[in-house]
Amino acid sequence: MKIYFILLLMMLMSGVLTALISGCSPPADQDRINISQALSSSSKNECFETAEPPAQIQFPEDSGPHEDFQTEWWYYTGNLETAQGRQFGYQLTFFRQALSCEPVQGTSKWRTQGLYFAHFAVTDVREDTFVSDFRMNRQSLGIAGATSLPFTVWIDDWRAEQVKDRQVLSARGENTRIRLELFDEKPVILQGRKGWSQKGPEPGDASYYYSRPRLRTEGTLEIGSDTYAISGTSWFDHEWSTSALGTDVAGWDWFSVHLDDGRDLMVCQIRQKDGTSNGFGFGSISFSDGTYEVLSQDAFSIQPEGVWASPATNRKYPSGWKISLPCYGLDLTAAPLVKDQEHTHMFAYWEGAVRFAGKGPAGKRVTGMGYVELTGY
Numbered sequence: 001m002k003i004y005f006i007l008l009l010m011m012l013m014s015g016v017l018t019a020l021i022s023g024c025s026p027p028a029d030q031d032r033i034n035i036s037q038a039l040s041s042s043s044k045n046e047c048f049e050t051a052e053p054p055a056q057i058q059f060p061e062d063s064g065p066h067e068d069f070q071t072e073w074w075y076y077t078g079n080l081e082t083a084q085g086r087q088f089g090y091q092l093t094f095f096r097q098a099l100s101c102e103p104v105q106g107t108s109k110w111r112t113q114g115l116y117f118a119h120f121a122v123t124d125v126r127e128d129t130f131v132s133d134f135r136m137n138r139q140s141l142g143i144a145g146a147t148s149l150p151f152t153v154w155i156d157d158w159r160a161e162q163v164k165d166r167q168v169l170s171a172r173g174e175n176t177r178i179r180l181e182l183f184d185e186k187p188v189i190l191q192g193r194k195g196w197s198q199k200g201p202e203p204g205d206a207s208y209y210y211s212r213p214r215l216r217t218e219g220t221l222e223i224g225s226d227t228y229a230i231s232g233t234s235w236f237d238h239e240w241s242t243s244a245l246g247t248d249v250a251g252w253d254w255f256s257v258h259l260d261d262g263r264d265l266m267v268c269q270i271r272q273k274d275g276t277s278n279g280f281g282f283g284s285i286s287f288s289d290g291t292y293e294v295l296s297q298d299a300f301s302i303q304p305e306g307v308w309a310s311p312a313t314n315r316k317y318p319s320g321w322k323i324s325l326p327c328y329g330l331d332l333t334a335a336p337l338v339k340d341q342e343h344t345h346m347f348a349y350w351e352g353a354v355r356f357a358g359k360g361p362a363g364k365r366v367t368g369m370g371y372v373e374l375t376g377y
Contacts, residue, residue, distance in 0.1 A: 047101040048242040050204035055195030057210055059188070063162065063238070064148025065096060066208075067114070070242040072096040074146075074153050074160060076169060076182075077256065077371040078217050078234030079353050088221060088230060089123035089337060089353025089371070090178060092171050094153045094160065096139075096146060116144035118155045119345075120171040122178070123353045124223065125337045130352065133173035134345040167215070167236075180219035182234055186264070186290045189213055192282060193294075197239070199270065199280055200249070207241035213256075213264040213286045233258045235266070235371065248272045251376015253302060255323065255334070257356050259368035262288025265330075267300045267323065271376060285328060300325045308339050310348075317342070317350045317377045329361035334372065350374040 049068040066072055076092045095117040116139060121132040135155045137144040146153040152161040158171040167182040189211045191197045197209040215234040220227055235256040250273045257265040267283035283295035304318030321334045334354050341352025351373040360366040 048098065050242045051196060051206040051208050051240070052204065053193055053196040055190065055193070055208050057190060057195040057208060060151060060162070061148050062208075062210075063151035065146040065153075066240040067098065068101070069240045070098045070101075072146075072240040073238070075237040075239075076160065076234055077351075078180075078215070078232055079258070079369040079371075080217060080221070080230040080232035082228050082230055086228070087125040087337065087353075088228075089121075089125070089341075090180075090221070091119060091121040091351060091371070092158070092160065092169055092178070094118045094146075094155065094158075096153075114139040116146075116153075116155050118158050118171075119343060120158060120173050120176075120178075121341075121343065121351070122173070122176045122221065122223070123338050123341055125353070128338055130338055130341045131173060131176055132343045132345070133171075133176070134343075169219075175224055177222040178219065180217055180234075182215040182217050182236070184212055185214045185216050186212075186286055189266075189284050189286060189292050191266075191284055191294065197282055199282075200278065201280070202243070204243035205280075206243070207239040209237070209239045211238075211266065211284070212236040213266070213284075213292075214258060233369070235264070249278060249376075250275075251374070253318070253321075254373040255302070255321075255354075255370060257332070257334075257368050257370035259356070259360075259366050261360060261364075261366050265325075265370075267295065267302065267325075269297070269302050285325070295325075299327060305333075308336075310340070310342050310344075310350075312342060312344045313348045315342075315348060315377050317374050321372075323356075323358075330358065330366070332356050332358035332366070332368075334370075336372070350377070 048070045074094045079089050081087045096114055098114045116137055118135045123130050135158060137155050139145050144155040150162045160167060160169050169180040171178055191209040191211060195208055195210055196206055198206045215236060217234045218231040221230050250271050252268055252270045254268040264286040269281040270278045272278050279297055281297035283300060284292055286292040301324045303322040305322060306320035307316050308319035309316050319336055323332045334356050337353045337355055342350045354370050354372045356368040356370055358366060
């Protein structure tokens, strides 16, 4: 469940696109896109396909773009460290938004049916810093795009691609740069109903959604003039859809966790405007042997424990949580590695590296690392 469900369409409607292309400075908070307004859009473009069961996801074909759908994203997050134990978090995410499902008119090579967006962020735990970079470009002249065989998605020199048995990521920010190699350590998870993930009560309020839950990760991170050899674990999500969420939705809280006992957990609750769940929360738990089970809303609970107020946007986010899965004997607490991991581009949201600890079956202590995304605050 990711934040750009309606973002690009709203940007075009609000005239923000022109400001971004012209290189203007970051917006004041009152000029940012409102998550409630974005998600409450009930418009449907009838010439796009919608996510309906059954999903019938196949590999490697479905690794790449699905241009019959309006919105799509490829989402990488992970916790890494040096051989000396210095910790970092990273996020590299690509978003595709179709502007039209009709054939593009005219002969100009600049014409396009879609735009690509991306975020690249690095959390430096020792320095208590978070750096986020943003890119956007059109799907023309090879500037940005995606392919299936082999899988590749890119914007300029930001890139994720399948190279033999691994995925290779590369991105350069204003003061940071990564090159990472990711190796599957577990099979793919088909989220929801064999890849069809329902988000609300209306027909089509759903996405096609799969995850690669545990990716062994190694490579290099550059910060300024310093280069670090790093390794760790990543989580990958790929979703595509067309429809908006319901008008009563305010945002969501999404968690991914790599536990040290070999289990990997993802849970997401979708919040209504009154703060309560809309009843369509979802998740999955992957076991050490690679088998997994899909979770419904009643399988878990998420309770915020603290608050962090952003000095940049004045928004207040939960900061610390209790997560319980009674049927799996899991009671976890989660704490951000850095309090301020807020993206403050045209859409303000919090996403960052988090440490987990608690009790597993028979009261055995478990720990882990993961990522949390918070929208609509």
